[in-house]
Amino acid sequence: MTTIVVRDVTRVFGEFTAVDRVSVEVRSGEIVGLLGANGAGKTTLIKMILGLLAPSAGQIRLFGELPTRQQRRRIGYVPQNLGLYLDLTAAENLEFHAEVFGVERVPTAGTDQPFAHELIRTLSLGDQRRVAFTAATQHHPELLVLDEPTSGVSPLSRSDLWDRIHEYAEAGAAVLVSTHHIDEADQADRLVVMARGHVVARGTPREVVAGRTVVEVITDRWNDALEVLDTHGRRAALAGRSLRVLSGSIDDVRRDLAADHIAAELRLVPATLDEAMVALSL
Amino acid sequence: MKAMIVKEFRQLRRDRRTVALLVGLPILLLVVFGYAAKFDVTSIDTTVVGPNARAVAATLPRVYKVANVAPRDTAADATEVLRNSDAQVAVVATPNGNRMLIDGTDIFIAQSALRQVPAQTIPEVLFNPTLNTAYVMVPALIGLILLFVGTVITSVGVVREREQGTLEQLAVMPLRPIDVTIGKIAPYFLVGVFDLVVITLAGIWLFNVPFVGSIWIFCAFGLVFLFVVLGLGVAISTVSRSQGEAIQLAIMMLLPQVMLSGMIFPLASMATGVRWIGYLLPLTWFVEGMRGVFLKGTGFAALALPFGVLVVMAIVVFGFAMLRFRRDLAPKHSASPDRATAAVGAE
Structure with a gap:
């Protein structure tokens, strides 16, 4: 079943178009990653x-x-800023959410934690995110929307949170996760990559990367090469003893380096997921 | 140090509200003190009753602005005129001598009248015979405290939701905007009621302020006024981005009410334009009602005007605040359903 269908949606603020004719679908049981800078x-x-x-x-x-409004009972949402009351305890926040959604509070989720009776403002960001996730899921929503759920948390907490997101999707919920952490893209079943309000790529992580290449530059004068490419406005990064150039064709890069008499060996190589994302955002 | 000063001025230039507070407030204070803050009384509304009313009215000093001459009325009628605030002074002119009844609930006017009592007239101050300042200030202070507590606490409470991002969370929960609004405001309303009772009892107990009027009229004024101040608080919150801004705005709204409501300076002494600003402020009407209820035992009919004005203010201010708050919780549908069909918050 398709839980979210977004068709050619545009949002304009004054003269600025924040979202331009975007279409997205999210089906139950799948995790769709909304990626972008x-x-x-x-x-x-x-x-x-x-x-x-x-x-x-x-x-x-x-x-x-x-x-x-009735559908909201079927939705769980964790905003970027978590939406928790900082001056209530974790247990009180969970109780409030449970009462609003008309469900019993999950006795083992959050409230059995040692921080259950601590004020939210005193908890680490990782624990706060754990409470926010529990609050958003204790009414067993069929659609879970998470806006930058792992922002600012430790790798361990991030991994723990993704485990819980996967468990949730496996139980049949549709999950829409926005993130700008490229290394989290692999966690999603499908990706929708946005840049400047447009969808610039979509598909599985493998499909998004497929066919995308970067120019690998092997040279002894890598430092000079980096500087030259930078002056030509090319996005390049050092990887070991070679450079990987994300923008421009192989001929463009060769011409730029030749103009400064930098001898280099150039070849096209498959882009990594990180590089594909950066290239799409350019 | 120079960099610090330049940085500070740049920030200040972009903080329009602080600039308004720094520039606008001194101008406001100047205008208020210049045109409103006057203790000297040049005109006292007067009614003259009794068989010799016509003759006596013609001989009164100019400060007594005779609005009504009623030879058939008695001292009891004159007292009623003062009770209903239809005049500030009533002269009872009889063949046996003249009495001047003075409304003691406006101390400056009463003192001014006492200084200019015509010859062979016996003055008598009603409702506050000792011209005790606490008697007239406590009923007014109740309004001021409610105004402060109501606007500041409510506005800060609502702005905090927005600052913490919890307002957004509430907007995606299965709550109707009315549920959120009432749930948010009801505690402040109850705190306001509690404050109203506690301040009133403390005022009566600590300062021996008499309470001679109807408890029901008192309650009616208190509740309507609470709606106005809570509405003001929510309205402030909808135009404030931070708790600091909300407090700043609340104080900016509070100051003119202290100065122009007749709480300290008599409205009658103010320049006409400034006095009309006073008429637009809720505290003006609450003070009039409370002084009537506490000290004079004024009936509802005579207080219909201040009560009616407060009711209108409550509807306008509270209604405006609710509409603004609702807009925060449930954005408007797009004008064209075929162009955009996210029916936000539709049932």
Whole structure:
């Protein structure tokens, strides 16, 4: 079943188009990663899906219908800033969420933690995110929307959180996760990559990377080469003793280096996921 | 140090509200003190009753602005006129001598009248015979405290939700905007009611302020005024980005009410334009109602005007605040359903 259908949705703020004719689908049981740099339009899109912003144009369907207030019982949402009351304890936050959604509080989720009776503001970001995730899932939503869920947490907490997200999707929920951590892209079943308000790529992580190449430059004068490429506005990174150039064709790069008499061996190599994401964002 | 000063000025230039507070407030204070803060009374609304009313009215000093001459009315009628705030002074002119009844709930006017009592007239101050300042200040202070508590605490409470991002979380929960609004405001309303009761009892107990009026009229004024101040608080919160801004705005709204409501300076002494600003402020009408209820035992009919104005203010301010707050919780649908069909918050 398709849980979210976004069709040609646009959102304009004054003269600025934050989201431009974007289409996205999320089916139950799958994790869709919404990837993009800051300002790509991810959060605006999420807010429109949740009904926090009205689209300027386009259509949004949740659970096959226009969004309604009743549907919100079927949605769990963890905003980027977590949406927890800092001056309430973890247990009190969970109790509030449970009461609003009309469900019993999950006795073993969060409240059995040693921090259950600590004020949220005193907890580490990792623990805060754990509480926010529990709060968003204790009513067993069929759609889980997570905006940058792992931002600022330790690798261990991040891994723990992704385990819980996977468990949730395996139980049948549709999960939409926005992130700008490229290394998390592999966690999603499908990716939707956004840049400057547009969808610039979509598919499985493998499909998004497939066919994308970078120019590998092997030279003894890597430092000079890096400087020359930079002056020509090319995005390049040092990898071992070679350079990997993300922007421009192999002929462009050869011409740039030749102009400065830098001898180098050039070849096209498959891009990594990181490089594909950076190239898409350019 | 120079860099620090330049940086500070740059920040200040972009903080329009602080600039307004730094520039606007001194101008406001100047205008208020210049045109409003006057203790000297040049005109006292007067009614003259009794068989010799016409003759006596013609001989009164100019400061007594005779608005009504009623030869058939008695001292009891004159007292009622003062109780209903239809006049500030009533002269009872009889063949046996003249009495001047003075409304003691406006101390400056009463003192001014006492200084200019016509010859062979016996003055008598009603409702506050000793011209005790606490008697007239405590009923007004109740309003001021409610105004402060209501606007500041409510606005800060709502802005905190926005600052922490929890307002956004509430907006995606299966709550109707009315649930959020009432759930958010009801505690402040109850705190306001508690404050109203505690301040009133403390005022009566500590300062021996008499309470001669109807408890029901008192309650009616208190509740309507609470709606106005809570509405103001929510309205402030909807235009404030931070708790600091909300407090700043609340204080900016509080100051003119202290100065122009008649709480300290008599409205009658203010320049006409400034006095009309006073008429637009809720505290003005609450003070009039409370002084009437506490000290004079004024009936509801005579307080219909201040009560009615407060009701209108409550509807306008509270209604405006609710609409703004609702907009934060549930964005408007797109104008064209075929262009955008995310029916936000639709049932």
